[in-house]
Amino acid sequence: MASLKETIKLCKEGHVQQAYELAKADMIQQKPWGQLVMGWSLYYLIKDDAETANYPSMVSHLDELQSLNNLSVSSEPVLYEQFLFKVAEFVKANISPTGIDSPTKLSTLFSKLRGYTFEASKGYSFLLQSFIKCDSWLEMADFIDWWNLEKLTQEDYTPYKMDNGRTIMSVAEQAFIAQSKALLRLNDINRINNFLPKMDEIVENHTEMTYPGYFYGKLLLASGTNTNGALNAVIPFAKKKATEFWVWQLLSDVFVNDPDKQLACLLRAVNCNSQEKYLGKVRIKLVNICIQRNLFNLAKYQIDQITKCYLSQGWRLPYDVECWLHQPWIDSATSSNEAPIDYLTISDEILYGKVEKALAVVIYVDTNSHKTTLVYGHKKRLVQKLPIKVHSGVVIRINYILEPNGNPYVTSASLSSMDGNLNYAKEVEGTTQKRQDKDFAFLKTKNGDYFISPNAVRKYNIKDGMTIKALVVYDYNRKKEEWDWTCITINKKK
Numbered sequence: 001m002a003s004l005k006e007t008i009k010l011c012k013e014g015h016v017q018q019a020y021e022l023a024k025a026d027m028i029q030q031k032p033w034g035q036l037v038m039g040w041s042l043y044y045l046i047k048d049d050a051e052t053a054n055y056p057s058m059v060s061h062l063d064e065l066q067s068l069n070n071l072s073v074s075s076e077p078v079l080y081e082q083f084l085f086k087v088a089e090f091v092k093a094n095i096s097p098t099g100i101d102s103p104t105k106l107s108t109l110f111s112k113l114r115g116y117t118f119e120a121s122k123g124y125s126f127l128l129q130s131f132i133k134c135d136s137w138l139e140m141a142d143f144i145d146w147w148n149l150e151k152l153t154q155e156d157y158t159p160y161k162m163d164n165g166r167t168i169m170s171v172a173e174q175a176f177i178a179q180s181k182a183l184l185r186l187n188d189i190n191r192i193n194n195f196l197p198k199m200d201e202i203v204e205n206h207t208e209m210t211y212p213g214y215f216y217g218k219l220l221l222a223s224g225t226n227t228n229g230a231l232n233a234v235i236p237f238a239k240k241k242a243t244e245f246w247v248w249q250l251l252s253d254v255f256v257n258d259p260d261k262q263l264a265c266l267l268r269a270v271n272c273n274s275q276e277k278y279l280g281k282v283r284i285k286l287v288n289i290c291i292q293r294n295l296f297n298l299a300k301y302q303i304d305q306i307t308k309c310y311l312s313q314g315w316r317l318p319y320d321v322e323c324w325l326h327q328p329w330i331d332s333a334t335s336s337n338e339a340p341i342d343y344l345t346i347s348d349e350i351l352y353g354k355v356e357k358a359l360a361v362v363i364y365v366d367t368n369s370h371k372t373t374l375v376y377g378h379k380k381r382l383v384q385k386l387p388i389k390v391h392s393g394v395v396i397r398i399n400y401i402l403e404p405n406g407n408p409y410v411t412s413a414s415l416s417s418m419d420g421n422l423n424y425a426k427e428v429e430g431t432t433q434k435r436q437d438k439d440f441a442f443l444k445t446k447n448g449d450y451f452i453s454p455n456a457v458r459k460y461n462i463k464d465g466m467t468i469k470a471l472v473v474y475d476y477n478r479k480k481e482e483w484d485w486t487c488i489t490i491n492k493k494k
């Protein structure tokens with residue numbers, strides 16, 4: 001007969017089997033403390049099993065622990081927390097995602113755990129982290145449902161930063177991705193629909209996460225009964241996230257039977273303002289399509305970008321890239337990022353229907369709100385945040401739609417050059433006229449006078465009698481409440 005204190009002392013001194021035999025004797029004699037002593041003896045046996053990678057022994061000891069019907073998680077939380085850690089350590093160290101017998105081992109261990117109900121804890125989170133690395137396991141969806149993602153802790157939402165500076169995504173992000181993959185693999189529409197609200201909440205409230213949005217979109221598509229239904233389901237979400245590369249990567253999967261739309265989506269994806277390290281897979285997909293369409297120059301450009309990124313990260317080049325680098329066409333192709341189609345318009349029309357096009361001149365960029373003021377037509381002016389970085393005087397080509405209230409909304413923008421046939425913007429040359437008692441000036445030309453604002457006078461240090469060339473636009477003057485020509489950028493003539 002041994003007390004709990006004596007049992008733990010024996011175990012810590014390395015006499016685990018002796019402690020176990022004493023506990024077993026107490027169990028036979030039906031001592032009131034027998035199950036508790038046996039529980040801790042089994043914990044130390046499970047600890048040894050984890051450290052020696054003895055899977056059969058661990059299963060046997062978990063069965064014994066499960067048979068102790070007078071013990072529970074609520075009555076002995078410390079004991080069960082400790083054994084959770086050891087099971088998790090065993091899975092992490094000894095069960096590989098690619099192991100032939102890994103699925104069987106995971107399923108067996110899960111069967112020993114699923115009868116318990118655990119509360120949120122470090123050990124419980126560690127168990128989740130250990131299991132979800134094997135994301136092709138067929139019971140993953142059931143395991144995560146049993147684990148219950150509502151029990152994720154605040155710490156689980158924090159990414160882990162390694163000593164080498166590399167950041168590993170948080171346990172929470174890994175878990176939501178693992179469950180998404182599992183449900184997509186099962187193609188269980190009811191379970192997908194039940195999971196979608198949780199994904200919606202994650203995407204809305206955790207914008208620091210990169211990939212859940214992509215899988216949320218995949219789940220939305222999977223919930224549709226056909227291509228049109230799936231597209232209708234994902235479009236509202238895609239509009240909110242149109243500047244994210246994975247939205248366009250996702251939409252490219254919808255248009256496998258529409259080559260131009262698929263190509264447009266992939267081009268939009270790789271031209272989003274995203275970190276290069278995330279674009280490898282989408283660039284590889286784009287290269288495959290480029291090769292099919294004999295767009296070898298564009299294909300080579302994508303390969304160059306992949307190679308540069310992977311080498312800078314110290315990653316091994318993907319197998320597909322290695323193969324392409326040894327194909328005959330790679331040497332004769334000239335790397336070029338020139339798009340073979342108007343991918344911005346095609347991709348915008350996927351989201352918004354018919355879009356309007358215009359050449360616009362940037363009038364002003366508010367550095368606080370990041371909103372840009374544009375003149376995009378005769379007596380047409382708008383203020384909006386743009387998906388690209390610009391500055392005053394830049395000429396851009398925009399696609400836009402009219403919202404229900406009649407206001408224009410820019411859906412995409414790209415840098416462009418001046419068109420000489422515009423009736424709201426042009427380049428002119430002339431001589432400045434500035435009075436000393438005024439803070440503004442005028443540009444005098446043979447075809448008329450153009451206003452130079454006080455800001456422009458100060459910025460370009462305008463003096464009377466200077467010969468200059470200016471970009472002028474037909475802009476709205478709020479003080480005078482009228483449209484008039486004004487200088488935006490100025491180049492002084494030598």
